[in-house]
Amino acid sequence: SIAGHYTYQQTLPQILHELADSVQPEEAPDLYGSGALINDFEAEVARLLGKESAVFMPSGTMCQQIALRIWTDRRHLSRVGFHPTAHLELHEFQAPQRLHDLQTVLIGSPYQLMTLADLQAVKEPLGALLLELPQREIGGQLPTWDELTAMTSWARERGIVLHMDGARLWECKPYYQRDYAEIAGLFDSVYVSFYKSLGGIAGAVLAGPADVIDEARIWQRRQGGNLYQLYPYVLSARKGLAERLDRMEAYHQKAKAIAAALSAFPQIEIMPAVPQTHMMHVFIRGEREELNGAALEVAEESGTWLFGGVAPTQIPAYQKFELSVGDASLDVSDEEIATLFQQLFDKVEQSKVERSL
Amino acid sequence: SIAGHYTYQQTLPQILHELADSVQPEEAPDLYGSGALINDFEAEVARLLGKESAVFMPSGTMCQQIALRIWTDRRHLSRVGFHPTAHLELHEFQAPQRLHDLQTVLIGSPYQLMTLADLQAVKEPLGALLLELPQREIGGQLPTWDELTAMTSWARERGIVLHMDGARLWECKPYYQRDYAEIAGLFDSVYVSFYKSLGGIAGAVLAGPADVIDEARIWQRRQGGNLYQLYPYVLSARKGLAERLDRMEAYHQKAKAIAAALSAFPQIEIMPAVPQTHMMHVFIRGEREELNGAALEVAEESGTWLFGGVAPTQIPAYQKFELSVGDASLDVSDEEIATLFQQLFDKVEQSKVERSL
Incomplete structure (x- = not known):
């Protein structure tokens, strides 16, 4: 594959044996959230994010609802306000409303980044x-640091608490060229995930003030x-981290190189044209x-x-897929990727000709 | 230990290597609840419980709130009505109220099994x-089959839906001498757990009608x-099952033998006097x-x-611990257990004498 890590090539026994080998024999299992194994990892992530405290949870869905509640x-x-493509809006079956009696306000366009002007219109x-960094559903886009700080200042001035959906926060460093703690420092609480860019099995952390x-x-x-x-x-989160x-940085460079190679095809549009993280959305005519x-x-x-398959878009002539660079991507040259896409389009043309005969 | 399984003697690497060895190389991981690995296991548990369908969840807390909602x-x-010692009442921080706007009615005495008379008083x-089989907080007690069916009939006649907290349902078979499906058949939905008597890492299943x-x-x-x-x-649930x-049955017999051995000590009270499952609460003066x-x-x-440690009880002169029989218990003879408890009481006496000198 030109995307993702190699876990899809590993068998479950291999993954679990490797996981077992990452543990010291003297490490004891956690018990209902207690124990050095889980608490030390929480402390490590809190430090990385510059937050006072952190808690490990099974999912980001849980972390974020809880933070907002x-x-x-x-x-x-x-x-609570968030972008129309926020996970809470698209993938949680109205949990904020059904479980937590939250009212939601959708801010900005579903096709673009939220802006200061969008906030001012609330x-x-x-x-x-809630701000998502990077914004997954629009290809992993990121606001400039100036725009980001303008938005967080707007919220601070109004006493609005700031929570970051940092499911893919790990991917933001090459673009901002700032430590995770500095980026997270703009927010009161942050959720991060371990099974996306980091290749873990599942799991998430919510970080913020100790009392929260x-x-x-x-x-x-x-x-x-x-x-x-x-x-x-x-254990798998610790290993992935x-x-x-x-x-x-290597994933980001590769993402930019792949985007440049694909942009050469007239049938392809990339969002964003120059990837800001190591993901992008690829639209194919x-x-x-x-x-x-x-x-x-x-x-x-x-x-x-x-x-793996393309999905429909707003424009019937275009289909789309999400491309997230991982270890596997690094082992395919940009030339090889260009050659394979050329073969793809040749096959499409060929099948058109065959059908017209 | 005279209780539980041997997992406490194993290191995490050992547990994970054993887990890895229980998987076939061709088995693919689940993905957001889909895939043969998880769906086949759900079907297996549904069959065992005689229910149309089942879903695997991270916890019983989640299964039960969802069923009741x-x-x-x-x-x-x-x-919803349940016993004053229901998990929902004692261990979930008012989640039924805070997350699901449920009103709760506590039925019966916290020290005794719920009875038909208790229901009639509602x-x-x-x-x-919700009925819990067996009732963990009172030593794993079980109503007689007649009392149980009298209670479920009472509910049915009133159109009240019946949900079973079957966290330890696996332990009920020796007492009722009926298949799990027959016991579960009295209920509309059933939750079962895999990390208690079965020794899994965590995880639970909710079973019931397909639409539910x-x-x-x-x-x-x-x-x-x-x-x-x-x-x-x-995987660990499948292995444990x-x-x-x-x-x-072997655990149950051992529990009865241990209870008989301990009952010989005047300082000890057992609840229930004859264990109905393979757990009991032991009160020590x-x-x-x-x-x-x-x-x-x-x-x-x-x-x-x-x-591991005793906890206070309502009666200051008595302390208590929970004893749940597992693989480890089977390897300690009843005589050895009696001898060790005699040594325990001798040491207590000795320290009393030493302090009085």
Whole structure:
């Protein structure tokens, strides 16, 4: 594959044996969120993010609902603002409303980054504002540092609590050229994930002030996430952080190189044109089934997947896939990628000709 | 230890290597609740419980809140009844109220099993009734089959949905001498756990009608439990079920033998006097720190823990611990256990004498 890590090539026994080998025999399992194994890792992530405290949870969905619930409780205002493509809006079946009685305000265009002007257009009080860095559903885009700080200042001036959806925060460093703690420092609380760029099994951390994290542990129990043992996730998160955090710059460079190679094709549009992280959305002119069929043929012949499948877009003539660079991407040259896409388009043309005969 | 399994003797690397060895190389990981690995196991548990469908979740807390939310939504009556020692009442920080706007009705005495008479004393309509089999906080007690069916019939006649907290349902078979499906058949939905008697890492299943389980998957996503990958828990649950389900009768016999041995001591009261499952609560007359100190000495001298620590009870002269039989218990003879408890009480006496000198 030109995307992701090599875990898809590993068998489950291999993954679990490797995980076992990453543990010291004297390390004891966690117990309902206690124990050095989990608490030391939480402290490590808190330090990395420059926050006072952190708690490990099974999922980001849990981290973020809990953060917003706590902050809005404290502000006595259960209204939160976020982008129309926020995970909370798209992927959680109205959990903020159904579980936490939160009112939501969608800010900005679903196709573009939220801006200071979008915030200024909000005409009702907010208890909390969630910003996602980078913005996954629009190809991993990031606001400039100036725009970002202008937005967070706007919120601070109004006493609006700032929470960061940092599911892919690890990917932001090459663009901002700032430490994670400095980026996270603009926010009151931050959620980070371990199974995306870092290749873990699952798991997330919520970081922030100690009193908020202490309360978050109560909500974690309430939501059913204070598990008897979380160690498989903690161990894989620890392993991913140790192995892959230093590769973010290399992933970013590769993402830019792939984007440049693909941009040469008139059938392709890249969002963002120059990747700001190591992900991008790739729009391809063509029909869905033809593109998927051609990609399968290319994979069969070359052993390399260009994409697993394309999805429809707003413009019927274009299909799309998400490309996130990982260890596997680094081992395919840009020339090879260009050659394989050329083969893809040749196959599409060929099948058109064959059908017209 | 005279209780539990041997996992406490294993290192984490050993546990994870064994888990890896339980997987076939061709088995693919689950993905957000999909895939043969997780779905086949769900089907296996559904069959075992005689239910149409089942869903694997990270925790029982999540399973039960979700079941009660769905059932009460359908009944248009958000009021649920359960025992005063239900997990939902004692260990979830008012999650039913805070997350799901449920009204709760506590039925019966905290020190005794719920009875038909207790149900008849409920004077307000209920949307759902939760029964725990066996009742953990009172030593794993079970109602007789006649009392149980009288209670479930009472609920059915009133259109009250029945949900079973079956965290330790696996332990009930020796007492009822009925298949799990027959016991579960009295209920509309059932939650079962895999890390207690079965020795898994964590994880739970909710089983019931297909449409309820389909909706439960939505709520699982909402609560943050529809994880990217759950396979470490699924694999350990599968391993525990395969290895330990057939040992329940042996555990039960051992529990009865231990209870008989301990009952011979005038300082000890057992609840229930004859264990109905393979757990019991042991009340010991004595002071907490003296008992804990003596148990530590016994463990140091014999290599065997009698209990990890005692907790206070309603009666100041008595302390208590929970004893749950597992693989480790089977390897300690009843005579050895009696001898070790005699040593414990001798040490307590000795320290009393020493202090009085």
